Structures are given as structure tokens and as C-alpha cells.
Amino acid sequence: MILERRKKYLQVALNIRATTSDSTYIIADNKCADLGAREVEMMATAGANAATCLGVAPIETIDNFIDECKKFKIDSMIDMMNVENPLMILKKLKKIPDVVILHRGVDEGEFKKEKQIPYYQIKQIKGSYNNILISVAGGDTIREVQRAIFNEADVVVVWKNFYRPNAETANLAEEFLKNIK
Amino acid sequence: MINLLPPSEKIIIEAGTPFIKQYGANGIGSLKAWWSQKVGIGSYIVADLKTMDRGGSEVGAAAMAGASAATCLGLAPIETINEFIKKCEANNIDSMIDMMNITFPFEILQRLKKLPKIVVLHRGADENNNKSKKIPHEQINRIKGAYGNILISIAGGETIRDVTRTFFNNADIAVVWRSFYENPKETARLAEEFLKSAR
Numbered sequence: 001m002i003l004e005r006r007k008k009y010l011q012v013a014l015n016i017r018a019t020t021s022d023s024t025y026i027i028a029d030n031k032c033a034d035l036g037a038r039e040v041e042m043m044a045t046a047g048a049n050a051a052t053c054l055g056v057a058p059i060e061t062i063d064n065f066i067d068e069c070k071k072f073k074i075d076s077m078i079d080m081m082n083v084e085n086p087l088m089i090l091k092k093l094k095k096i097p098d099v100v101i102l103h104r105g106v107d108e109g110e111f112k113k114e115k116q117i118p119y120y121q122i123k124q125i126k127g128s129y130n131n132i133l134i135s136v137a138g139g140d141t142i143r144e145v146q147r148a149i150f151n152e153a154d155v156v157v158v159w160k161n162f163y164r165p166n167a168e169t170a171n172l173a174e175e176f177l178k179n180i181k
Numbered sequence: 182m183i184n185l186l187p188p189s190e191k192i193i194i195e196a197g198t199p200f201i202k203q204y205g206a207n208g209i210g211s212l213k214a215w216w217s218q219k220v221g222i223g224s225y226i227v228a229d230l231k232t233m234d235r236g237g238s239e240v241g242a243a244a245m246a247g248a249s250a251a252t253c254l255g256l257a258p259i260e261t262i263n264e265f266i267k268k269c270e271a272n273n274i275d276s277m278i279d280m281m282n283i284t285f286p287f288e289i290l291q292r293l294k295k296l297p298k299i300v301v302l303h304r305g306a307d308e309n310n311n312k313s314k315k316i317p318h319e320q321i322n323r324i325k326g327a328y329g330n331i332l333i334s335i336a337g338g339e340t341i342r343d344v345t346r347t348f349f350n351n352a353d354i355a356v357v358w359r360s361f362y363e364n365p366k367e368t369a370r371l372a373e374e375f376l377k378s379a380r
Contacts, residue, residue: 030202033231033254034281034305038199054233056256058282061307081233082258105234111260 002049002075003098003133008149008180011135011157012173025049031079033057036065044072052101055080055089063094070095077135081105086121087128096129099155104138117144119151126152145179156180182361183215185368190223191379192372193354196248198229206246213247225249231279233257236265240272250275252301255289256282263294270295277334281305286320287327296328299354304337306359316343318350325351345378355379 028043032053053065069076081103135155136148216224228243232253253265269276280286281303334354
């Protein structure tokens with residue numbers, strides 16, 4: 001399975017062991033910074049449907065990463081955490097990735113409250129590259145999910161409320177899903 | 182490969198990023214145990230985490246596994262680097278900031294609350310094919326001049342010549358991997374040869 005354009009997705013980040021079935025879409029958040037080809041091969045062989053590479057990595061690494069993702073038929077995701085202008089990175093690449101992740105880091109969210117998720121960049125990027133899907137990470141409330149979808153994001157990443165799963169987790173997922181219909 | 186290395190406290194073992202992604206904390210623990218059998222309490226393991234976010238939890242996991250040092254990307258958010266250095270101190274391990282893809286490492290160091298123990302000047306493995314990118318040896322003395330206490334590690338050079346140049350330029354650590362990775366049988370000879378330039 002690869003991601004379809006025109007559909008919206010909710011990405012739940014797990015840091016625990018999870019049982020999965022064949023129709024599951026698994027993203028390996030390997031945040032590749034170097035040795036793009038080797039990491040993609042490792043993740044694809046393990047069964048990932050997509051892998052991530054850092055936007056701050058050397059351009060050579062990102063190019064290798066995207067090439068290798070195509071070779072292994074998995075989606076390439078470039079994580080733009082701490083990149084001020086993602087368009088500048090995209091312009092330097094030989095090929096564009098399948099997905100761009102606009103990301104406020106966990107540490108940034110905790111220690112620097114004024115740092116905002118750059119929703120305005122969603123349309124900027126989609127305006128220049130209409131084939132790219134946009135994923136938004138770093139907001140964990142229902143309100144933030146709504147805002148991401150309203151601003152035309154394709155994937156919304158949540159983890160904090162799923163990190164320690166409990167009886168409420170299923171309800172929470174349902175509630176999030178309502179927002180991405 | 183650890184079996185083939187000469188038992189020297191001058192050798193630092195790095196758990197590389199792909200290695201950690203494949204084998205995790207257990208892998209770091211195994212390297213620590215194997216290398217300790219050989220050199221005793223002087224065994225030093227670097228966990229090349231290349232932390233980009235969640236500085237605190239990654240350091241905790243590496244330290245628990247037995248790492249003596251961990252790495253954080255200089256390109257990570259400043260909040261992450263600060264948290265990383267703080268947690269390294271709390272866990273009694275050395276903090277290494279990897280300056281890969283950063284033109285002016287100074288600009289990062291100046292913004293930090295506390296200095297790291299070690300700065301890694303790094304030409305990435307993928308960048309090695311781009312011949313115009315050089316290892317920034319000139320930065321070594323500049324950084325040491327401004328911050329006397331920082332150790333400098335140089336990564337991205339692979340030949341004896343590169344390693345000799347690294348130490349000649351006042352670096353404290355030279356990182357090599359490709360020559361070992363590509364000629365595992367030559368491990369012992371290569372290590373002896375590299376160690377000569379680290380005297």
C-alpha cells in the first residue's frame with residue numbers, strides 16, 4: 001500500500017511494540033541524516049511502507065534517500081524539523097519526495113512555547129509542487145488536528161496521547177478520525 | 182571485528198547509527214561487554230544516536246545500555262541540544278555535537294547554554310562523493326582558540342594521510358569506518374597503522 005492523494009490520514013506514532021496486519025501502513029521514522037541508501041534498505045526489508053529523512057541532512061543524502069525509496073517502492077518522507085524554509089530544500093533536490101513533514105519537535109514544543117507549527121507553509125508547498133503530500137507533526141490536541149486539516153494537510157501525526165495506551169485510546173482515535181473525514 | 186582489534190584504550194568503539202537502528206540498546210550493551218572484556222574498565226563506547234529531537238530520552242536509553250558518550254546533531258533545535266547536553270551531564274556520559282552540514286559551527290556553539298564536551302567536525306558518508314566538500318581542518322584551532330576546553334573529533338577522512346592530517350591539525354579524535362567496513366580481514370593491521378599516527 002502507498003498513500004493516495006486526495007485522502008486524509010491520521011498517523012499515530014508508536015514507541016512501543018505493536019501487532020499489525022498486512023493492510024497496515026508502517027512508517028519507519030528513522031530520521032536519516034547520513035547513509036541514505038543503507039537505512040532505506042534496512043527499513044524496507046523490515047517491512048516499512050515509508051521511511052523518513054531529515055531535511056537538514058546533506059542534499060546528497062536526501063537525493064540518495066529518495067532514489068532508494070523509489071527503488072524499494074516505499075514512500076519517501078522528508079522531515080522539515082528546524083528547517084526555516086522547506087521550499088529552499090525542495091528546490092535543491094533532483095527528485096521531489098512523496099511526502100513533506102512540517103514538524104515542531106517535541107523539545108521545541110516543551111521548552112519554547114512561542115514556536116508555532118508553520119501551517120502557512122502547507123499551501124506554499126502545495127502551490128509549487130502539487131504532487132507532494134503534506135504531513136503535520138507536533139500538535140497533539142483535537143484543535144490542532146482540526147487546524148492542520150483545515151489548512152489542507154494530508155496526514156496529521158499524533159503521539160503524546162497514544163504513548164501510554166489506556167481505555168481511552170480507542171475513543172481518542174475515533175475522535176481524531178472524525179476530524180479528518 | 183572487535184576480536185581482531187588490538188586491546189588499546191586509545192581505541193574508541195562507535196555504535197554507528199545504522200547499527201543502533203538495527204540492534205538498539207541491546208546492541209550498544211553487547212559492544213560494551215565485548216570491548217570491556219578486551220580492555221577492561223577503560224573501554225569507551227560512543228552511541229552515534231545523531232539525536233534530532235527528544236534529547237533527554239535518547240541519552241537516558243544510551244547511558245543505561247552502557248555508552249560512554251552519545252551524539253546529537255548540531256542541526257537539531259537549540260532546545261534539543263541544550264537538553265541533550267544537560268542529560269549527558271546528569272548521566273555522567275560525554276556529550277558530542279555532530280556538526281555535519283553546518284558551515285559555521287561557532288554560530289551553534291554560541292547559542293548554547295552550556296558547551297558540549299566534544300565537537301565532531303563531519304563530512305557525511307554520502308557527501309564524500311562530492312569532491313568539492315572538504316573536511317574543515319581549519320575550524321579545529323579556531324574552535325579550540327575560542328573554547329579551550331572542547332575536544333575536537335574529525336569524521337569523514339579514511340586514509341592514513343587523512344588521519345595524520347587530523348592529528349597534525351590538533352584534533353583529539355579521528356573517526357574511521359569505511360576502510361574497516363570494506364576490509365574486515367585487515368582490521369588488526371589497519372588499527373595498528375592508524376594508532377601509530379595517534380601517538
